[in-house]
Amino acid sequence: MAVNVRYTRYLVLALVGMTFFYLVSRTNLRIPNSASFARPVQSYNEFKANKNEYPGANSTERVNATFVTLARNSDLWDMVKSIRTVEDRFNREYNYDWVFLNDKEFDDEFKKLTTALVSGTTHYGLIPKEHWSYPEWIDEDKASEARAEMERKKIIYGGSESYRHMCRYESGFFFRHPLMMNYEYYWRVEPSIELFCDVRADPFRFMKENDKKYSFVISLYEYEATIPTLWDSVKKFMTNHPEHIAEDNAMEFISDNGGETYNKCHFWSNFEIGSLEWLRSKQYIDYFESLDQDGGFFYERWGDAPVHSIAAATMLRKDQIQFFHDIAYYHVPFTHCPNDEQTRLDLACSCKPKENFDWRDYSCTNKWFKVNHLSKPDGWD
Ligand code: GDP
Numbered sequence: 001m002a003v004n005v006r007y008t009r010y011l012v013l014a015l016v017g018m019t020f021f022y023l024v025s026r027t028n029l030r031i032p033n034s035a036s037f038a039r040p041v042q043s044y045n046e047f048k049a050n051k052n053e054y055p056g057a058n059s060t061e062r063v064n065a066t067f068v069t070l071a072r073n074s075d076l077w078d079m080v081k082s083i084r085t086v087e088d089r090f091n092r093e094y095n096y097d098w099v100f101l102n103d104k105e106f107d108d109e110f111k112k113l114t115t116a117l118v119s120g121t122t123h124y125g126l127i128p129k130e131h132w133s134y135p136e137w138i139d140e141d142k143a144s145e146a147r148a149e150m151e152r153k154k155i156i157y158g159g160s161e162s163y164r165h166m167c168r169y170e171s172g173f174f175f176r177h178p179l180m181m182n183y184e185y186y187w188r189v190e191p192s193i194e195l196f197c198d199v200r201a202d203p204f205r206f207m208k209e210n211d212k213k214y215s216f217v218i219s220l221y222e223y224e225a226t227i228p229t230l231w232d233s234v235k236k237f238m239t240n241h242p243e244h245i246a247e248d249n250a251m252e253f254i255s256d257n258g259g260e261t262y263n264k265c266h267f268w269s270n271f272e273i274g275s276l277e278w279l280r281s282k283q284y285i286d287y288f289e290s291l292d293q294d295g296g297f298f299y300e301r302w303g304d305a306p307v308h309s310i311a312a313a314t315m316l317r318k319d320q321i322q323f324f325h326d327i328a329y330y331h332v333p334f335t336h337c338p339n340d341e342q343t344r345l346d347l348a349c350s351c352k353p354k355e356n357f358d359w360r361d362y363s364c365t366n367k368w369f370k371v372n373h374l375s376k377p378d379g380w381d
């Protein structure tokens, strides 16, 4: 009996010890890497050359970052596809968290399946009513008439009320949901997207090390009918807040005449890797609130893509915006596929280079290259 008691005591001690070390090692992973990095700015290619292998989830190089998805319960099966592709091409090696946000409660089936597929920790958030409803200064009858009119004109999502709440939420609120407040960077993922190449070097870490705040893979022209007064609203903001406008910004990407008019170029925001701290900054919040007051999210159909893009192109330095060549991506109906064969082989890509959208007429990426004095990469057509 005495022997038994002593034995149990050691066993308990050993278990406590093991649990302690396990927890410490887990916590290490979760501690945001807040060290400041030495900053010779690298291109993603240089960055990749040093880190062409997955450092893996045990790496202390992890950044305080999360995937984020806004979705309905009915998006479950399309979301499953997106998670699977993101995990297979990247996250199974890194185990970053994933935050799901919804204007209704997620049901158990949604939570069960997505948690099973995501290698990191999953979080499910309900959007507060104030962030998904009409602000008091909006005339709801006027908004409803505007929807009817846009529906008659067959403008895409022109008649949809929920789509407008969605665009306003993505423009001004997702980054300040309580579940997002602890993270520094986000990667937005929508249902039914595809990644066609391995993402071996961690883009979050690249963003952080090189002081990037916003990124894109596809850019294009917005439908004029959805944003007739957006640029007036932006100009009003710029006049009222000259202190928020960056020197060496990317205004040339969004305006062909020094800011007089908007050329409708925008980064396609269904893919985004960006800085949450930038979106939570006074400059961005002042910008969003100024636009929101003007009512175009409801009286027109302002998309979060032009809203984010104009913010990035006016309030960031242009070298803080990153074009990720070799994150090969699909969201209906456009594909971004590296045309460079060696890249496709190295990264085990499965996309057809002929389907690359970057240099088509409707793309703005050629303009991005021009603004940045970059020449078209070899093999790109
Ligand atoms: P599109 O890409 O512009 O055609 O728009 P989507 O239908 O893909 O919507 C954009 C994002 O918002 C996706 O992640 C959707 O899952 C999400 N979304 C759209 N409408 C709603 C909605 O009413 N409620 C919620 N919770 N999510 C929505």
Ligand code: MN
Pocket: 190, 191, 270, 331
């Ligand atoms: Mn979509």
